Amino acid sequence: MLKFSDFEPIIKIKFAMKNVILFFSILYSLNIYSQEKPNYPEPEKGMKRVDLKLPKIENDKDYKVEIKFGMEIEVSECSDVQDFSFNSKNLENKYAIPPYRYPYYVLPKEIPVDIFTFNKSNCKESKKVKKKILSSQNIFREYNGYYTIPFYIPENWTIEYRLWKVNSEFKNVEH
Template sequence: MKAVAFKQTGLFLVALLCLSSIAMGQSSITKTDLSIYPKPEKGFKQMVIEVPYSDKDTNKKIEFTVGKWIQVDACNKHGLQGTLEKKDLQGWGYNYYIFKTEGNVISTQMACLDKKTVRQFISAQPEMVRYNGKLPIVIYVPEEYDVQFKIYKAEEDIYQASEVKQ
């Protein structure tokens, strides 16, 4: 009887742990107080990129891009038209970004014979910024858009360029 009760209690604890993990994964946990940033304008949402601090922050860069998942033909290259404006958070010395777009998508004009379409993240020009594990990167985007980012890391090795003798 004790083994059955222990099994049920164990299963209950595992289920509870899984549910709490799912709930935590869906919530937005930030290490910085974002209340100092402006509230999003109507039709916009606030996105934040937070990366872990390391003593090698100076060897890293972050590239982020704003885009939208849409259905496009499979043979052309596509891009989102829009502008990314860098703003100063008055009194704090931090920056934030505002992305504005009319939603226009540009593409190459190859004839797609198979008429196949795919769902792709179509993005605007990427922005490369300094990696800083102590500060977030705050971006305001239209509600139906998202932000993706990559972290680039430099090698420790330093190379010397060759001089071209004239």
């Protein structure tokens, strides 16, 4: 007749095997889900990298971020320039870890820009002043205060942003 002590070594081996399998399963899952550090490229000559880091706020799901590009130009004192425009399709969305992790944005170095100026009447155009203008394009993104969002833009450009509070209620449109 078999005794319990006869099966003790087999039970110990099975228990040890379960622990080994559990250990390697945990190690494998940690390796799969571990955060890789993004490897962003260095900016090209004539370009700069600007990191958009949003402040931490409560209820961040209630906010959107509006992003605009800015530049400082020299114009006549008589000029009433408000903004500039460019083809926003030139703004490339890329990822540091493909396919969809750690997004960053790139504008070409030599991007064509349209600046419309209107001159005030009865004004001497000889005096020049520096004026900061913003792009007319509105780029809206979900609020994310955890990660910085790198932008690669021409050296003389800036990144500007503002937060918009979202009203989460949808209203029915009446006929």
